[in-house]
Amino acid sequence: MKKIKDIRKEIGKIKKEGKIIGFVPTMGYLHKGHISLIRKAKKQSDYVVVSIFVNPTQFGPEEDFERYPRDIKRDIEILKNEKVDLLFNPEVDEMYKEDFKTWVYVDEFSEIFEGKFRPGHFKGVCTVVLKLFNIIQPDKAYFGWKDAQQLIIIKKMVNDLNIPVKIIPCPTIREEDGLASSSRNVYLDERERSKALCLYRALKRIEQLVKKEKIYNREILLKEGRTIIEKEENVELQYLEMVKINDLKKVEKVEKGTIILGAIKIGKIRLIDNLLIKKF
Numbered sequence: 683m684k685k686i687k688d689i690r691k692e693i694g695k696i697k698k699e700g701k702i703i704g705f706v707p708t709m710g711y712l713h714k715g716h717i718s719l720i721r722k723a724k725k726q727s728d729y730v731v732v733s734i735f736v737n738p739t740q741f742g743p744e745e746d747f748e749r750y751p752r753d754i755k756r757d758i759e760i761l762k763n764e765k766v767d768l769l770f771n772p773e774v775d776e777m778y779k780e781d782f783k784t785w786v787y788v789d790e791f792s793e794i795f796e797g798k799f800r801p802g803h804f805k806g807v808c809t810v811v812l813k814l815f816n817i818i819q820p821d822k823a824y825f826g827w828k829d830a831q832q833l834i835i836i837k838k839m840v841n842d843l844n845i846p847v848k849i850i851p852c853p854t855i856r857e858e859d860g861l862a863s864s865s866r867n868v869y870l871d872e873r874e875r876s877k878a879l880c881l882y883r884a885l886k887r888i889e890q891l892v893k894k895e896k897i898y899n900r901e902i903l904l905k906e907g908r909t910i911i912e913k914e915e916n917v918e919l920q921y922l923e924m925v926k927i928n929d930l931k932k933v934e935k936v937e938k939g940t941i942i943l944g945a946i947k948i949g950k951i952r953l954i955d956n957l958l959i960k961k962f
């Protein structure tokens with residue numbers, strides 16, 4: 683369905699039947715990461731809505747909005763196979779009327795890490811996610827750890843604005859070699875793809891140092907990670923940080939709820955990844 687008024691009608695009926703609505707927002711070009719969210723939603727709800735919307739307001743002017751991969755036919759087949767109840771795939775002008783003026787922004791959290799390299803990105807994300815929540819009115823919404831900062835920011839927005847939806851975090855799904863599944867992986871040629879793995883290798887090395895060698899110090903761990911990435915030619919390390927999962931504040935030592943966030947750039951392609959570090 684493409685129109686908000688049609689969605690509202692349908693959701694109205696479902697709500698009257700007292701069904702639990704699970705919602706999975708996506709930008710399409712579905713892969714096994716998205717499918718894992720959908721399957722979790724199917725298990726935990728009576729009625730599953732997926733949205734496919736490449737949201738222009740979360741892309742910077744120099745970014746890949748125009749060339750972001752799209753294949754709605756293939757996506758619809760996947761959704762049918764997964765027995766998704768409803769697809770919402772609006773056009774841009776259905777979501778943003780010409781006179782659109784209202785924005786949602788989570789202060790501080792939105793300016794660091796991804797926000798620093800993608801100014802305005804999280805303002806676009808929060809605005810579209812809140813709009814989607816208002817249209818779909820889900821009981822539960824599913825987000826991947828793959829985009830850890832996004833998940834943390836959405837949780838904060840839901841909390842701060844008392845939005846009646848439960849955010850369900852879902853683990854990162856990876857390809858066989860460890861690369862986090864992503865719609866943007868199609869941009870990578872074979873050489874770039876093997877280079878891209880250095881970020882995951884760095885994260886795993888840090889995890890190993892924590893688990894096996896009991897090294898918890900921020901400087902030592904990050905230095906080791908940086909070295910692995912910097913060894914790789916033509917890969918730019920944009921950030922590698924160790925932060926607390928609830929407020930994205932840097933931590934000096936691994937503690938409960940510590941996450942390592944990283945981003946690299948290979949040519950024009952940016953890739954992000956992260957690992958939740960468990961001490962024991």
Ligand code: AMP
Nearest residue numbers: 708709710715825826828829854855863
């Ligand atoms: P996107 O279509 O990239 O905007 O992603 C839609 C949702 O799927 C977001 O909540 C992402 O965090 C999640 N997602 C994307 N890739 C993965 C992955 N590899 N594993 C788990 N979730 C993912």
